[in-house]
Amino acid sequence: MGLLALGTALDWPDAKKQAQLVRAWGIKQLLEIWGKAKGKERDIMLWGDEVEYLVVTYAKDDPKVLLSLRQADILAALAGDKSLSAEGGGAPELQDVASSRTSKQLPVFHPEFGRFMLEATPGKPWGIDFKELLNVEPDMKLRRHIAKDHMLPNEYPITLTTFPRIGSPGVFTDPYYPVSGPRLRSQFVPDEIANPHIRFPTLAANIRSRRGRKVQVNVPVFRDENTPWPWKDPTVNYDMHQWPEDDDVRNGAAPDNFIHMDAMAFGMGSCCLQITFQAKNITEGRRMYDQLSPLGPILLALTAATPIYKGFLADTDVRWNQISKAVDDRTPEELGEKPLENDRWRIPKSRYASNSTYISTDPRLRPEYLDPDLVIDEDIKQQLLDGGMDDRLATHFAHLFIRDPIVIFNEDLQELDLSKTDHFENIQSTNWQHMRFKPPPADNSIGWRVEFRPMEIQVTDFENAAFAVFIVLITRVILSYDLNFYIPIVKVDENMETAHARDAVLEKTFHFRRNPFPVRPSRAAASRTPSGSSTPNPAFSSSRPPTPSGPVEDEYRRMSINEIINGTAYARRHESEADADAEEFPGLIPLVESYLDSVNVDVVTRCELATYLDLIRKRASGELWTAAKWIRHFVAQHPGYKRDSTVSEEVTKDLVGAIIAVGEREQRGEGFKGLDGTVPEIGRLLGGFRSGGGSRSRLRPEVVDMVADV
Amino acid sequence: MAQIILSTGNIVSGGPSIIRKPGAYRSNLELTNSLRSNFLAAQQDYADHADPDADAGASSPLTADDPIGDNNGTTTTISNGHGNTDTTPPPPPSLPVWTAHQDGVIFVPRIDWPEAGLQEEPSEYDITVKLFFLPTTPVAARPQYVREALSLVLKELDVRAVDLLVVSFPGMSFDGDCEWEADKRNALQGNDDDEAATWPAVEELQRQGLVRSLGIAEFGSAKLARFLTRVQVPPRVDQINIKNCCNVPPPLVKIAKEQGIDLLVHSDCTDILSKGTLRELLGPGPRGAGILADTETGTGGLQGDLVPQWVVKYTAVVRDRGVIENKGYFASAALVQE
Incomplete structure (x- = not known):
């Protein structure tokens, strides 16, 4: 969650007065670090994953399952565990979070917005040694184990995106x-x-205050057989008169057929799976940012896990838009509801939204891919250009900097400190886009990084490891094969909306680039280029001339997620209705397999990686269900469900109980086989994977023993 | 007799030819597809220069930059047959244009050596070379083949040594309904004497510092055990190709662990380039490069019997970033005049 410095947080009216100063200083800090780090080269591939948990209280004989608000106590217990901190793990003091990159091994725990949440990261970043990829899942299991170990006996860390009855x-x-x-x-x-911690309530209060009313998080309700229609959210209270914002619902904040929510906690209380990569240099980082952007909506739909809000089945499967609305600080003028008088511009998207621009220097980035209506702060862009930054990157930051800083600490406004990045990070880290391009820290100790943020957290660590490793492999494939996934950025936006639909993974199609391969450079052209260039650049396209190109619209077409992930040939075999005339898209998994065929991987590692790819293949083809579909099914088959879209305490308790049962199985390394009796249709979620226990379960025990320490 | 060196160039950004198709597991499609696409690309790239209208006169940049310096003088010029092609694609430019001939070796296509090399310091890479010996050749020639193949790779990557040289012997596979079966069957495959006789040449490359470690492919437990008793420098790697890489025969796992041999996965087929495939690749047919004469009419290209000698695959991976920067193949064939 970024920097958690302590201090006196300004309320919005005071913060607003300082916004320009924070932006100005933030830009100076950005230019400082950019100047320092733009020539940084040959950083190795490091990456990290972040897993977020809900903490619930659950007991078999207690009819209620609740969110535990003991985050602070749990973190204190983790921080106070001497044996943990001796190994570099535990929970750093709040103000130390930024410096928690240690060389040691044990996982590290962090506070999150929700007081019922925990975040855990590996104790040190992962490398790209393929054997190391196999450590991710055990590390995730270890994190869950340590977390549980520092909780009360009836508390459990679970990886559901949202608590069904919050x-x-x-x-x-x-x-x-x-x-x-x-x-x-x-x-x-x-x-x-x-x-x-003062940062969080201030963030929530200042977003509300800037906005001039409470946030409005409205999700369409799922209409079941007995759902009254039009549906009026029965939990909305129209008779509250304590705060001016209590008028919101009387002024139409809660429309028919929508589940209505009114606080940041409904969004920022969601758990997700985020992956951050260190790039070799700024150029590679910018390229990764762009190439992963179009994959965002695909991975969002593929990891869908959020079908319930506030005790009702929603008609959407993912969390994204709810978070977007939950932190939407735009004023009525910025939203376009009122003419612009006090604010500077209309802003089409929330601070939490899909990316709005591409940033790479890749010549394949055609101007047509960019959004012509992108809102930027021209003055800031000019400052960045004057500071030597190129137009495209300056545009990106000038777009992020249209936002106000929300939380400002008075102590930080004494003087500009160019040895820090706090003001820059204030704006940067409250732009929650689906990718984040991260400059090195002020001391330039680590490289340029790219964060992949759209994925929903999965129920088991097996699944979370699978998706984390998959994305890591995809980045290697993109770089190795010089792939090109560009589509117009507005089509990525459109895909992001599409990804919300119920079962979008199977029911929807997405804009995707038809041909991801680079054009082979002409050797005749190459031999004409003047010699003397010291670095021949055969593998990367940056030196290639742009392709002569037809209309942008011809470069992409609609594809199912099955086709995108598994390739046209596979999708054709598994979907009779697939268009037989469609041209071949290779598929992300066949691309990963081709990559793995070309590198040296030992048999055990390849076996494990194949398991992860199989899970994703089957989720994409529909052979296995997303968590969202499984949860919907769980609710639908529950005797306590009345087909009226309401998810009762009883159903919630059994759902959470089932998830805890699955988690305990996984923790004990016993596998998911045999759970079908107690956890309905768990086989549709997890298939035969890990049926006999933990990883390497597909090898016979004697083989496991023999290869365990290879 | 002439030697023909076929090459793919760097195929890692070569598009569809590198992508494994469903069901095409364990095939030579990557080799054949990428050779074809490199031939085609070379024909297109150099077609402009072959056309006197496109590039004026004798000072063609190709000739000027020709690294090999043969100035195209020694190869046979074959008529293009202009004038009768309306619907069919134009025939490939004649042999000298996109191929090169030097010291009795025909390069198909010609190789632009100054373009060779890696982007970073050689120490940043893991370079793996896999040499396929083919059933069509005498064992006695293998020492020469190894040196030829490795020196081409070293030149292409502009490095002085490679990290791993894996040797693939003909007639080996890991087939069978279950892993025990495959391991048992493997024990009877190949030719122990030939394999042992070949190895000293490979060990010599390691002694010379051209190769850091050695590997073999498709050795099951029994063959591996026998092999180890007959070699001075044991292999550090055994590449195996099994459909389900989770089903490793336990005896193989055991011996590999005892001997400190890494069991790595591969998906190549052993007999990677047959005579028929080679003839089709270079022949006059619709899928061929048009290098060889039409056997029916005896016209239009090189004459003689074509014998595949070896294939070498090389891969350069940036170690700490997991990025494949360069991957490709060379294949060698002998053209025997009848």
Whole structure:
């Protein structure tokens, strides 16, 4: 969650006055670090994953499952564990979070926005040695084990994106707090739902305050057989009069047929799986940012895990737009609801949204791919250009810097410190786009990084490891094969919306580039180039002339996720309705397999990687279900479900109980086989994978023994 | 007798030819497809220069930059047959244009050596070379083949040594319904004497510092055990090709672990370039490069019997970044005049 420095946080009216200063200083800090790091070369491939957990209280004989708000105590227990911290793990003090990159091994735990959440990262970044990729899953299991070890016996860390009944009437937290506090002013969740560290309530309060009303997180409700129609969210209270914002619902904030939510916690309380890569240099980082962008919506739909909000089945499967709305600080003028008088521009997207521009220097980036209506701060762009930054990157940051800083600490405004990046990070890290391009820290100790942010957290560590490793391999494939996934950025936006649909993974098609391969450079052309260039550049396209190109619209077409992931040939075999005339798209998994065929991988590693690829292949083809589909099915088959879209406490308890049962199996290394009796259709979620236990389960025990320490 | 060296160039950004198709597991398609596409690309690239209208006069940049310096003088010029091609694609430019001939070796296509090399310091890479001996050749020639193949790779990558040289012997595979079966069957494959007789030449390359470690391919437990008793420098790697890489025969796992041999996965086929495939690649047919004479009419190209000698695959991976920067093949064939 970035830097958590302590200090006096300004309320919005005061913060607003300082916004220009923070931006100005932020840009100076950016130019400073850019100047220092733009020539940084040959950083090795390092990467890290972030897993987020909900902490619930659950007991078989207790009818209620609740969100535990003991985050601070749990983190304190983790931080106080001497044996952990001796190994570099534990939970660093809040202000030390930024310096938690250690060379040691044990996982590290971090606070998150929700007071019912934990985040855990590996104790040190992963490399690209293929054997090391196999350590991800055991490390994730270890994180869960350590977390559970520092909780009460009835507390569990679970990896569900959202708690099904957060914000439902009655008690859903432990301990209980009444709703409608001064910070969130929510009629559904108490202020105490947020991490009490001053940054978080201030963030929520200032977003609300800047916006001029509470956030409005409205999700279409899933219409089942007995769902009354039009559906009016029965939990909305129209008679509250404690805060001015209580008028919101009387002014139409809660439309028919939508589940209505009104606080940042409904969005930022979601758990996701994020992967950060270190690039070799700024050029490679920019290229990775662009090439991974079009994959964002595909991986969002493929990891869909969020079908329930506030006790109701939603008509969408993913969390993305809800988070987007939950932190949408745009004013009515910026939203286009009122003529522009006080604000500077209309802004089409929330601070939390899909990327709005491409940033690479790749000659294959055609101007047509960019959004002609991108909002940027021209003055800031000019400052960056004057500082020597190129137009494209300056445009990117001038776009991020249209936003106000939300949380400003008075102590940081004394003088500009160019040995820090705090003001830059203030804006940068509150632009929650689906990719993030991260400059090195102020001391230039690590490289340019790219963060892949769209994926939803999965129920098991096996799945989370599979998706993390898959994305890592995809980045290597993109770089090795010099792939080109460019489509117009507005089509990526459109795909992001498409990814929300119920079962989008099977039911929807997405804009995707038809031919991802580079054009082979002409050797005649190459031999004409003047000699004397010291670095021949055969493998990378940056030196290639742009392809003579037809209309941009001819470069992409609609594809199913099956086709994108598994390739046209595979999709044709598995979908009778697939277009037989469609040209061949190779598929991301066949590309990864071709890559693995070309590098030296030992048999055990390849076997494990094949398991991960199989899981993803089957999720994409529909042979296995997404978590969203499985959860919907769980609710639908539950005797307590009345086909009225309502997910009761009883159903929630059994769902969470099932997820805990699956997690305990995984922790004990017993595999998921035999759970079908207690956990309905778990086989549709996890297939035969890990049926006999942990990783390497497909090798016979004697083989495992023999190869375990290879 | 002339030697023909076929090459793919760097195929890593070569597009579809590198992508494994479903069901095409374990084939030589990568080799044949990428050779074809490199021939085609070379024909197109040099076609402009072959056409006197496109590039004026004798000072063709190709000739000027010709690294081999033969100035195209020694190869046979074959008529292009202009004038009768309306619907069919134009025939490939005649032999000298996109091929090169030097010291009795015909390069198909010609290789632009100054373009060779890697982007970073050689120490940044893991360079793996896999040499395929073919059933069509005498064992006695193998020492020469190894040196030829390795020196081409060293020249192409502009490095002084490679990290791993894997040797693939003909007649070996890892087939069978279950892994025990495959391991048992493997024990009877290949030719122990030939393999042992070949090895000293490979060991010599390591002694000379051209290769850091050695490997073999498709050795099951029994063959591996026998092989180890007959060699001075044991292999550090055994590449095996099994459909389900999770089903490694336990005896093989055992011996590999005891001997400190890494079991790596590959998906190549052993007999990677047959005579028929080679003839089709270079022949006059619709899928051929038009280098060889039409056997029916005896016209239009090189004459003689074509014998594949060896194939070498090379891969350069940036070690700490997992990026494949260069990958390609060379293949050698002898053209025997009848």
